Amino acid sequence: MAPLIDVYIGMGSNLHEPLLQIKEAIDELNAHPHFHNVKISKIYQSKPIGPQDQPDYINAAAYFQTFLGAHHVLDELQALEQQHGRLRKRHWGERTLDLDLLLYGNAQIQTPRLTVPHPFMLERSFVLFPLNDLANDIHIPPQHSLKTQIANMSFDLSPLDEEKNPR
Numbered sequence: 070m071a072p073l074i075d076v077y078i079g080m081g082s083n084l085h086e087p088l089l090q091i092k093e094a095i096d097e098l099n100a101h102p103h104f105h106n107v108k109i110s111k112i113y114q115s116k117p118i119g120p121q122d123q124p125d126y127i128n129a130a131a132y133f134q135t136f137l138g139a140h141h142v143l144d145e146l147q148a149l150e151q152q153h154g155r156l157r158k159r160h161w162g163e164r165t166l167d168l169d170l171l172l173y174g175n176a177q178i179q180t181p182r183l184t185v186p187h188p189f190m191l192e193r194s195f196v197l198f199p200l201n202d203l204a205n206d207i208h209i210p211p212q213h214s215l216k217t218q219i220a221n222m223s224f225d226l227s228p229l230d231e232e233k234n235p236r
């Protein structure tokens with residue numbers, strides 16, 4: 070039987086009511102028949118990495134367990150992105166909903182469709198601080214730990230008010 074794998078994903082939106090996009094995506098992850106034990110980080114607002122003439126982002130991270138293979142998880146995440154209209158205006162530009170497969174167990178994967186761990190995750194505060202809400206002992210293959218990676222990173226995100234965003 071296939072093993073149950075721990076998966077971490079990053080979520081981002083800065084178009085078409087970003088907070089609503091993220092909240093709907095959270096509901097969809099929770100409702101997904103193959104994603105088990107779903108957990109969600111705090112929700113943050115962050116300044117864009119990339120062109121600065123685009124709106125701030127809403128970012129969060131999610132954890133779940135699954136028996137699906139990595140490419141099958143990618144298919145499911147891309148299907149959710151498509152349901153949200155998946156508008157992407159330019160490279161490193163604004164987008165309706167991004168669901169990035171960050172970590173798939175301890176796997177290192179390199180195929181034309183998929184690179185895991187996500188190639189830019191180590192440098193991105195909008196990915197690592199939300200991940201740290203989910204677990205602070207995360208290993209990023211091959212040789213990084215979340216703890217040391219965020220130790221020297223400035224916390225440049227704004228957590229949204231939990232009272233106004235109950236989950």
Ligand code: ROI
Binds near residue numbers: 115116118119162
């Ligand atoms: N910048 C922020 N702050 N958050 C994101 O989710 C995000 N996503 C992207 C780029 C365009 C790199 N910049 C981002 O894809």
